[in-house]
Amino acid sequence: MTAPLTTGLTQELAAAVDALRRVTVRVQASGAAASGAGVLWDPGGGDDTRGLVITNAHVATRAQATIQFSDGAVAQARVVARDRRRDLAALELEVRTAAGVAQLRGAPLLRVGELVIAIGHPGELTGAATLGIIHTTGGDRAGRTPPWIRADLRLAPGFSGGPLADAGGRLIGISTMMHGGLALAVPAALVQSWLRRAPAPAAA
Amino acid sequence: MTTLLESLSNELATAVEAGGRAVVAIHARRRIPASGVHWRQGVIVATNHTINRDENVTVTLPDGTTAPVTLAGRDPSTDLAVLRLAGQSLATAHLRLDPSPSVGEFVIALGRPGPRLTASWGVVSSVAGAWRTWRGGEIDSLLRLDVSIYDGFSGGPLIDAAGRVLGINSSGLARGAPVTIPVATVERTVGELLERGTIRRAYLGIGTQPVRVPQSLARRLELKNTVGLLIASVEPGGPADRDGVLLGDVLLALDGADVSDPTDVLAQLGGDRVGRPIAAMVIRGGQMQTLQVTPGERPEPRAA
Numbered sequence: 001m002t003a004p005l006t007t008g009l010t011q012e013l014a015a016a017v018d019a020l021r022r023v024t025v026r027v028q029a030s031g032a033a034a035s036g037a038g039v040l041w042d043p044g045g046g047d048d049t050r051g052l053v054i055t056n057a058h059v060a061t062r063a064q065a066t067i068q069f070s071d072g073a074v075a076q077a078r079v080v081a082r083d084r085r086r087d088l089a090a091l092e093l094e095v096r097t098a099a100g101v102a103q104l105r106g107a108p109l110l111r112v113g114e115l116v117i118a119i120g121h122p123g124e125l126t127g128a129a130t131l132g133i134i135h136t137t138g139g140d141r142a143g144r145t146p147p148w149i150r151a152d153l154r155l156a157p158g159f160s161g162g163p164l165a166d167a168g169g170r171l172i173g174i175s176t177m178m179h180g181g182l183a184l185a186v187p188a189a190l191v192q193s194w195l196r197r198a199p200a201p202a203a204a
Numbered sequence: 205m206t207t208l209l210e211s212l213s214n215e216l217a218t219a220v221e222a223g224g225r226a227v228v229a230i231h232a233r234r235r236i237p238a239s240g241v242h243w244r245q246g247v248i249v250a251t252n253h254t255i256n257r258d259e260n261v262t263v264t265l266p267d268g269t270t271a272p273v274t275l276a277g278r279d280p281s282t283d284l285a286v287l288r289l290a291g292q293s294l295a296t297a298h299l300r301l302d303p304s305p306s307v308g309e310f311v312i313a314l315g316r317p318g319p320r321l322t323a324s325w326g327v328v329s330s331v332a333g334a335w336r337t338w339r340g341g342e343i344d345s346l347l348r349l350d351v352s353i354y355d356g357f358s359g360g361p362l363i364d365a366a367g368r369v370l371g372i373n374s375s376g377l378a379r380g381a382p383v384t385i386p387v388a389t390v391e392r393t394v395g396e397l398l399e400r401g402t403i404r405r406a407y408l409g410i411g412t413q414p415v416r417v418p419q420s421l422a423r424r425l426e427l428k429n430t431v432g433l434l435i436a437s438v439e440p441g442g443p444a445d446r447d448g449v450l451l452g453d454v455l456l457a458l459d460g461a462d463v464s465d466p467t468d469v470l471a472q473l474g475g476d477r478v479g480r481p482i483a484a485m486v487i488r489g490g491q492m493q494t495l496q497v498t499p500g501e502r503p504e505p506r507a508a
Contacts, residue, residue: 005208012209113220113312113323115213133216133312135354136322152324152352167213181352 013131016117016169021127023102023171024119024162025053026068027077027091029061037120037162038067038091039174041191042101051075051093052101054191055161056176057082060089069097070127081198087176088186088194089161102163104188105170110137115167116151118175118183120159130154135182145189149173153183215365216325220312222367224321225295227314227360229264230287232257237264239315239360240287241372242294247398248287249390250359252278253376255285263287265294268319277397281341281405282385283376286397297361299387300368305347307331310365313349313373313382317356326351337377340405340470347371347384357382404475406499408449409442410435412466415454417487425492431464432456432487447497450488457485473499 028035036059043052053067060079067077077091111134118130132153138146149164155178164173164185173185226242230250238254240263248263255261258275265271271292278285305311305328315322332346349362353375361369362384371384396403412433422430432454438445455463458472459482472482481496 008208009212012207016209111217111221112224112321113217113325115209115216133323133325135324136320138320167209181354 013117016165016167017119017127017129019169020102020117020119020129020163020165021070022099024070024127026121026126027053027055027059027161028066028068029059030064030066032061034157035059035121036158036160037175039161039163039171040097040099040101041090041195042104044195049096051077051096053077053091053093054174054195055089055091056087056174056186057084057089058087059161060091065091067091067093069099071099073097081195083194083198086186086190086194088174088191090195090198102165102171103169104192105166105168105172110134110149110166110172112137116153116172117165117167117169118151118153118155118159118162118185119165120155120162120175122156122158125158128156128158130159132183145187147186147190148176149185149187151183151185154178155183216310216312219363219365219367220314220321220323222298223312223314223361223363223369224316224323225266226297226369227266227316227321228294229316229318229356230254230261230359231263231270232261236317236356238356238358239317241297241359241361241369242289243297243299243390243394245296246289246292247276247394248273248289249372249394250285250287251372251374251376252280252283252285253374254358261287263289264316264319265292266316266321277401279341279393279397279403281337281339281403282343282389282393283337283339283341283374284372284385284390284393284397286394297369298367299391300364300370301387301391304345304386305331305364305370311349311351311370312363312365313351313353313357313360314363315354315357315360315373317354322354322357324352324354324357336467336470340473341377341403342389342474343377344386344388347386349373349382349384351382353382404478405502406473406475406477407442407502408444408469408473408497408499409439410444410449410455410469411437412455412469414464414466417454421487421490425487427456429456429462429464433463433466433469435486443500444497448495449484449486449497453486453488455484455486456492458482473502 038055233256240250273287
């Protein structure tokens with residue numbers, strides 16, 4: 001029996017996961033026991049001297065954090081903005097790696113039922129992947145970006161701050177928590193607008 | 205690069221969209237609304253256990269508008285309820301009667317616990333034959349799902365990858381585990397509820413519990429089946445009482461079929477049995493005896 005479709009899907013999924021893993025880092029707040037994930041983010045303005053990592057505020061709990069890249073390399077980073085209400089934190093790296101940055105999905109809008117992929121570091125694992133679908137879309141008011149992306153997807157501890165991406169490997173959000181059996185992620189668009197407004201550098 | 209994966213993703217989203225056009229929110233209980241499916245023109249199917257009132261029931265349509273509906277009937281035994289919706293143009297569900305779902309098939313559970321459509325996905329984890337719910341309802345096949353369920357999903361459809369409805373999901377039939385009531389069962393029940401408002405079921409008015417017949421007695425009576433049902437209660441004035449069934453009788457067979465579990469009795473009590481005598485073989489005072497009992501129609505349990 002040959003299964004060309006499934007074989008193709010499996011290869012594509014593996015390739016998408018690989019690409020996402022390269023822009024996913026481990027974030028270990030200085031002195032903290034637990035670690036989480038983070039996403040290498042385009043700092044904008046054509047700045048190629050420093051790197052930017054986005055994660056959850058509940059992951060970057062201290063002013064400093066150790067960042068481990070997918071190739072195992074380690075660098076120190078400093079929190080430049082932190083917002084507990086949105087559960088977002090931005091960390092600045094002294095170096096910019098060759099790993100690249102996450103590709104964001106602009107248009108089109110998310111559709112209920114479309115596939116999503118999350119990458120995280122549960123327990124001893126690094127770069128684990130889970131697959132799910134968009135559970136629901138739309139905010140409380142039409143035309144506004146909803147505060148959360150809700151996905152039918154299982155996130156384990158260690159996925160916090162990591163990427164949630166579409167079937168094309170484009171980033172749609174930052175995985176943040178499980179709530180009522182659903183995975184909740186901060187939409188990438190909200191991260192972008194938060195970064196534009198965030199005071200930098202911010203007191204941690 | 206990821207054409208197949210993206211195509212799959214698009215197809216799933218398209219199936220959700222197509223299926224979601226016939227999914228409504230049902231407002232008939234406190235807190236979170238439940239879901240329902242526009243099954244036929246003007247007919248909405250929902251789950252009985254999520255409808256806590258008979259009046260002032262409304263639905264939220266896919267376009268966000270709210271409309272009143274009237275309860276046409278409900279059947280606690282299959283956990284289905286039928287509502288009538290008047291004067292709305294709304295897509296009806298695309299039903300898939302054949303082929304029946306297969307184990308491992310991709311499926312999506314849709315819900316609308318409010319204005320927005322929700323979806324969760326997974327696979328059919330097992331398909332088995334006809335079964336009887338704890339309230340005596342006859343379900344054509346047992347569909348178990350490997351799908352996460354969320355508040356308000358009961359009454360929503362299970363759809364296939366093409367958006368066709370495979371059944372109505374309920375968490376009210378198997379201790380909260382998701383079960384899908386297949387299309388064939390829904391069709392039959394909807395037809396009967398629209399016609400009569402209730403599902404006709406036969407009953408005898410007895411309470412039973414399984415007992416093992418002592419070996420010596422079983423040998424003397426030449427019994428093959430040594431487990432019978434002790435009549436532990438007889439409803440005064442009920443069909444069994446009228447026909448001479450006594451407390452302490454041990455029921456061995458109904459209409460020639462062995463009974464060793466209370467569900468075996470329920471299996472003999474379909475709606476077509478009402479008013480038709482059946483032979484009940486019992487042990488009474490150490491002797492075999494055959495009684496003719498005529499099931500009556502089960503009174504509707506009153507909703508709380």
